[in-house]
Amino acid sequence: MSVKVAIVGGGISGLSLAWFLMSGSRPGGHVEPVVIEAEDRPGGKIRTEKAEGYLPEWGANGFLDNRPRTIQFAEGLGLTPLRSSDASRKRFIYIKGGLKLLPESPKAFLASNVLSPLGKLRIALEPFISAKMEDETLADFATRRLGREAFENLIDPMASGVFAGDPANMSVESCFPKIKKIERDYGGLIKGMIRLGREAKKAGKGPVGAGPGGTLSSFPGGLEQLITAARTALGEERIKLGCRVTGIEKLQTGYRVHIAGKQKSSLEADFVALACPAYEASTVLKDFDPGLSKLIGEIRYPAVSVISLGFKKEKVFFDACAFGFLVPFKEGRRILGTLYDSSIFPERAPEGHVLLRVMAGGARASELAMLPDEKLLSVVMEELGGMLGLKADPDFVRIFRHEKAIPQYLMGHAERLEKMDKMVAAHPGLFITGNAFRGISMNDCIDNSFKLSQNIIGRP
Numbered sequence: 378m379s380v381k382v383a384i385v386g387g388g389i390s391g392l393s394l395a396w397f398l399m400s401g402s403r404p405g406g407h408v409e410p411v412v413i414e415a416e417d418r419p420g421g422k423i424r425t426e427k428a429e430g431y432l433p434e435w436g437a438n439g440f441l442d443n444r445p446r447t448i449q450f451a452e453g454l455g456l457t458p459l460r461s462s463d464a465s466r467k468r469f470i471y472i473k474g475g476l477k478l479l480p481e482s483p484k485a486f487l488a489s490n491v492l493s494p495l496g497k498l499r500i501a502l503e504p505f506i507s508a509k510m511e512d513e514t515l516a517d518f519a520t521r522r523l524g525r526e527a528f529e530n531l532i533d534p535m536a537s538g539v540f541a542g543d544p545a546n547m548s549v550e551s552c553f554p555k556i557k558k559i560e561r562d563y564g565g566l567i568k569g570m571i572r573l574g575r576e577a578k579k580a581g582k583g584p585v586g587a588g589p590g591g592t593l594s595s596f597p598g599g600l601e602q603l604i605t606a607a608r609t610a611l612g613e614e615r616i617k618l619g620c621r622v623t624g625i626e627k628l629q630t631g632y633r634v635h636i637a638g639k640q641k642s643s644l645e646a647d648f649v650a651l652a653c654p655a656y657e658a659s660t661v662l663k664d665f666d667p668g669l670s671k672l673i674g675e676i677r678y679p680a681v682s683v684i685s686l687g688f689k690k691e692k693v694f695f696d697a698c699a700f701g702f703l704v705p706f707k708e709g710r711r712i713l714g715t716l717y718d719s720s721i722f723p724e725r726a727p728e729g730h731v732l733l734r735v736m737a738g739g740a741r742a743s744e745l746a747m748l749p750d751e752k753l754l755s756v757v758m759e760e761l762g763g764m765l766g767l768k769a770d771p772d773f774v775r776i777f778r779h780e781k782a783i784p785q786y787l788m789g790h791a792e793r794l795e796k797m798d799k800m801v802a803a804h805p806g807l808f809i810t811g812n813a814f815r816g817i818s819m820n821d822c823i824d825n826s827f828k829l830s831q832n833i834i835g836r837p
């Protein structure tokens with residue numbers, strides 16, 4: 378017997394869930410997924426624009442190539458990931474008015490100027506700091522283990538780069554579980570990395586670190602290629618575009634999903650998987666389970682804008698042959714960082730041109746992201762002028778706004794998930810996934826969709 382799964386939201390979470398369901402085999406029948414997407418295109422936060430020879434990304438810029446499910450998904454769709462250039466290994470942090478090269482090895486770290494001698498000495502004391510089992514804010518964790526300077530210069534900009542978040546509120550356990558686990562399991566980060574390194578060497582594996590590892594990757598036509606390929610593989614009958622789900626209702630067996638939009642209607646399914654942002658899932662669940670709706674509706678999403686700028690190469694005098702730079706909050710600048718897109722993926726700009734991608738806003742400056750276009754552009758150009766000496770007017774400008782950009786995993790997030798899981802379990806056949814809960818990266822979204830697909834496929 379086949380079962381039907383209604384998937385609410387056609388971002389990477391919903392599309393990969395549909396694909397894993399469609400590709401899996403269920404004993405005694407198959408699974409028929411249908412993705413219901415509010416917009417006229419699938420992809421959610423993933424979207425590539427093609428204009429004037431440039432290839433700017435609206436949201437996500439790439440994924441790390443070390444997670445097998447993402448590779449399985451891409452290759453299953455007939456795509457070969459494009460790895461970022463070697464030049465993009467060079468990353469900078471903007472400290473005290475200048476770009477400082479982020480060291481790639483412990484030896485380079487000793488010689489680098491990202492921290493003062495005292496700041497480096499404080500890191501050397503890390504193995505002697507006792508482990509703390511409970512969750513704490515990223516700011517408290519990093520300051521306790523590595524010292525104030527390392528937190529401000531290194532960890533804070535990383536929090537901006539990944540979550541556009543405020544480390545004073547972010548839960549280290551929920552945002553960076555691997556790092557917290559190393560502290561718990563090995564008593565400290567340096568001790569843990571040494572032990573893990575030894576274990577990996579014994580097992581004949583490559584080097585390990587507390588970071589996510591892997592190489593940033595995309596596709597020759599940008600991330601849109603993944604969305605287009607998924608859309609093609611699923612076929613028109615499995616994706617309903619322009620259909621906003623407004624609510625769900627429990628039936629004797631299965632669910633009825635109410636849809637507004639182009640085709641105001643309803644759809645019946647055995648299972649429902651909500652793969653839309655938490656604030657949307659909260660609206661969908663408002664009448665169905667007000668408590669659950671309230672719980673997930675509290676997850677906050679600050680605004681972020683991506684400002685893509687194209688310049689003629691001869692007008693760019695700084696070293697744009699690198700990954701780009703992040704900006705620590707204490708520097709008081711009005712941008713979170715800048716990626717040198719056409720250095721990371723050289724085909725992103727026409728011959729003789731450079732494409733930069735500036736991020737503004739985030740949890741500590743959401744209002745900046747929502748400035749009117751002209752004002753936002755002038756702020757960004759002033760910042761790039763002051764920071765990089767970039768005085769030329771851009772030949773190409775695109776501003777992509779995400780009013781509710783990235784869900785924040787704040788203190789208490791783990792408890793929220795525990796409560797959510799219990800409440801969801803009271804509704805057999807209902808599932809909630811997406812980037813608001815257990816990882817915001819594309820890789821996490823795809824991993825979570827894979828796990829959910831196995832759960833659904835294995836159900837009686």
Ligand SMILES: Cc1cc2nc3c(=O)[nH]c(=O)nc-3n(C[C@H](O)[C@H](O)[C@H](O)COP(=O)(O)OP(=O)(O)OC[C@H]3O[C@@H](n4cnc5c(N)ncnc54)[C@H](O)[C@@H]3O)c2cc1C
Pocket residue numbers: 385386387388389390391413414415416419420421422423435436437438439440441620621622623652653654657661681683779782783810811812813817818819820822
């Ligand atoms: C600026 C920015 C940069 C990023 N950079 C990276 C990066 O470089 N690498 C990386 O790995 N991650 C990055 N991320 C994070 C990553 O892009 C997202 O976490 C991921 O794409 C989220 O996918 P999703 O499917 O869970 O949600 P979404 O992409 O938000 O998709 C949800 C979908 O649900 C639809 N929807 C909403 N409500 C309804 C409804 N009621 N009915 C039907 N459909 C509905 C929406 O239209 C949308 O299509 C970035 C995010 C942003 C904002």
